[in-house]
Structures are given as C-alpha cells and as structure tokens.
Amino acid sequence: MRWLIVLLLATSAQTAVADATLRVCYNYGCLQEAEVRYSERQLALVGAFLAAAGDAADERDRLALVIGWLLGWAGEQSVIAADRGGNVADDGVDGRMDCIDHSLTTTRLLRMLDDRHWLRFHEVREPVLRTRYLFAAHFSAQIAEKVLEPTPDGVAATAKLHVVDSWFHDNGQPAVVMSLPEWLAGGGEVESALPALVAGMPAFGP
Template sequence: MHRWLFVMLALLSGLGLADERVKVCYGYGCLVQADVRYSDGQLGDVRRLLFAAVDAAEERKMLALAIGRLYAWAGEQSDIHNDRGGNYADGGIPGKMDCIDHSTSTTRLLGLLAERGYLRWHRVREIEARNFAWLIPSHWSAVIEEKTDGEAARFVVDSWFVDNGQPAVILPLDEWKKGAGPDV
C-alpha cells in the first residue's frame, strides 16, 4: 500500500513540472516555424535569473540575458543557431531571421515568461514598428511595459540586433522609434 501511495504522489508531483513548447519563426516573414521545447530545468534557470532582479531596471537587464538563453536553447533544436544580427550577415543559410521573425518569436517567449509569473515588473505588449522611409514600417520589435500606477514606460526587447544566443537589446520605445540601437 505504501509503495502505491509513493508512486501516485511521484506521478502527481511531476504533473506540475511540465516542459513548455514555443513556436519560433525563421526564414524571413515567419515563413518557417520550429516547435521548440524548453525543459523545466531550463525554465527554472530563467526563473532564478529573473527573480534575482530587485527592480524594473534590473529585471530588464536579466530579461535581456534570459531571451538570449532561450534563443540559444532554441538554436540547439532548430536551424536558428545560424542566425546573425541584422539581415545581411546571414547570407543564404537556413535559420536566418528577420525582424518579423524576431519580434514574433520574442513576443511568444515573453508571453511564456509572463504566463509562468516570471515577469514581476513588466507586462508584454503588442509588437511595435518604426517607420523611416515614406511612413512604411521598416523594423518591428517585441515590447514590454513597466507595471506602474502612473504613466507606464515602454521598452523594446529586440533580439534582431544580435547573433543567436546573445542578450537581446532592450531600449526605451521612444528612443528605438527614432532609430536607436546597434548598427548592424
């Protein structure tokens, strides 16, 4: 009887520790989507990283690292390990990602973190575009917003600027809209 109870408890305790799956886009324009699995151990690492933050500014720093790690793990399971910052360093290799791929995938990753309660000082917002030529959107990015009682500051979480696995670039949305970010 005791063995049966032990087995049942072990099985039930494992139900809360499920892996998570996220679709990651690549191929430019989300042409291809890879189903990427994150283990509970990997997500626990991300949780510990984010929970080390003591305020919103620190959470953004940790979030940049967390997004880089999530992309690195996704690269172990898909062709996105080949992705390089910007659009021109990729060449014709499989796994290349444009800003549409990055903004979509990063928003999905941020949503996963939010659903698990890992974002304590930010909420995930809709993807934003910045316009340069003739008011046509020329670059897209994932966006987060500080949880605050007053006017909430918004930030882009832009992984397009960096090679796969590197920390995402996080900038104030208004600065990014004016063209801020690394020159790639």
C-alpha cells in the same frame, strides 16, 4: 553578487518547473516555424534568475540575457542557430531571421515567461513598428513597465514602454532592451548592463 549566487543555485537546484514547447519563426516573415522544447532545468534557471530582479530596470537587464538564452537553446534544436545579427551576414541561409521572425518569436517567449508569473515589473504588449526614411520598417517585441503606485498628486502614471529587440545580434546573444522613444529614434546597439560574465548561454549536459 546576489545575481551570481542565484544563478549558481538555480543550476544545481531540482526545482519542480514543468517543461514547455514553443514555435519559433524563421526564413523571413515567419515563413517557416519550428517547435522547440525548454526543459524543466532550463526553465528553473530562467525563473530563479528573473526572480532575483530588484526593480524594473534590473528585470529588463535580466530579460536581455534570458531572451538570448532561450533563443540559443532553441538554436540547439533547430536551424535558427544559423541566424546572425541583422539581415546581411546570413543572407540566403536556412534559419535566418528577420525582424518579423524575431518580434513574433520574442513576444511568444515573453508571454511564456509572463504566463509563469516571472515578469513582476512588466507586462507584454503587441510587437511595435518603427518606420524611418520612408521605407526602413522594423518590428520589435514590446513590454510596458507596470505602474505600481500613483504619482504624488494622485494621478495615475503612464506606463513606460520598452522594446526587447533580439534582431541586432547573433543567435544566443543578449537582446537589445531599451526605451521605446530611444528605439523609435533609431537606437538599437545597447548592450545589457549586467556583467559580460553571465552573457554566455548556460550549457546543460544530457
């Protein structure tokens, strides 16, 4: 249970990681924004947890949880705590987030992680749009798996694209991370492959 050991060590370690501020979007179409702060302790936990990823698939599973944590911590400081999965359960509520709010905010979170060199197997891309049934448009944050080695025939491999979609579940829950082709075909309810034990947002005292 290597990931659990890393998680426990990270929560107790006094790692020197600078805190960070970031603006989160809400109330549909990024109509409003709130500035939130992530503490050194929170970011130390995130950095250690991602550092334990053994490969790209493992990193994606960890990203699903990390994005949930970061949005949950943002909810402790802003009205986005009221956000519920989809666009129905929180209709008209201050703090609701549509797919535009989520795709922009999650992309900002991913760039924050990438700027700290915590994404070893992926790079951040611009948000992606899918359109189904003519009018059903939906946006998501997007990452590309880094191509570390050429294929056996010497031809550069094509980067595999994935979405990090935090819109489907309530605030603080793991994001949906899946391949872009599967998402474009209508996917979006896949849960993280990591045990549910770590799916809850880590709590921090004063």
